[in-house]
Amino acid sequence: MNNRHRAVLALVALVFLSGCTLFGGGEIDEDQLSGDQEYDWGSNATTTINLSASTDTYAAVVDVDEQEELDVYEEDTFRGETSVQIEALKFRFTNGTVVNASHPDLGATRNRDQTRINLPAENGSVGYTAPRGGKGWSGPVLVDGSVRMDLPEGTRVGLWGLSRVNPNPDENTVENDRTTLLWEDMEQGDPISVRYYLVRDAYIFGGLFALVISLGIGGVTYYYRQVRRAQSKREDVGLDVDVEDDDIGDDGPPPGMQ
Structure with missing residues (x-):
């Protein structure tokens, strides 16, 4: 009898002895x-x-x-x-x-x-x-x-x-x-x-939700301020010159080039 046959017989005996x-x-x-x-x-x-x-x-x-x-x-x-x-x-x-x-x-x-x-x-x-x-x-x-x-x-x-x-x-x-x-x-x-849930879990969940909302609002506010600050710096160094307000081309070419 090989090991495989022994294993099968042992499994059958276990099931039988367990009360089936x-x-x-x-x-x-x-x-x-x-x-x-x-x-x-x-x-x-x-x-x-x-x-x-x-x-x-x-x-x-x-x-x-x-x-x-x-x-x-x-x-x-x-x-x-x-x-x-x-x-x-x-x-x-x-x-x-x-x-x-x-x-x-x-x-x-x-x-x-x-x-x-x-x-x-x-x-x-x-x-x-x-x-x-x-x-x-x-x-x-x-x-x-x-x-x-x-x-x-x-x-x-x-x-x-x-x-x-x-x-x-x-x-x-x-x-x-x-x-x-x-x-x-x-x-x-x-x-x-x-x-069901524990009442204290609801308080913890509510606190975490409020924290996430606060962090989200804070992040959006911080991003908006950074964008505004960058725009202000560009305007200070003249990088945001509005070409639509340039007079060139409004009255024609300079004298001598007409």
């Missing part, structure tokens, strides 16, 4: 789904996305209605639908009881295209955390209904060049230095993309 999550899927371990995360169970929106959990994760609460499972996924430009690595899985029953992944009927499986959460009841709310990157969030709507997104404290949207929201929200409010976006009627699969 990229191809066939597998059940996510309870330890991975456990975590101490507080969720906003009292939100009036069908889906609530809290971006203040940390700069690396977001916390989501999704209300489910007459369904035994919830599929969580992302949209990748090249691969299409891809699964999401979820943690801190919890479920809230309609009577207010909250259980975590230790509940025998609450669990999740993950394959290449999606992460499927198995629910202990057909009605209730499921909470989970998942990774995110940068100053924003993007993903599809998982269930029909309204979507509420709470941005981190001290952040805003609406300033061109520093933020982007697609589609435009029905509401954009700020309370206690936190921005909340609300989309009232969304359908499952609709994409949402949000990029």
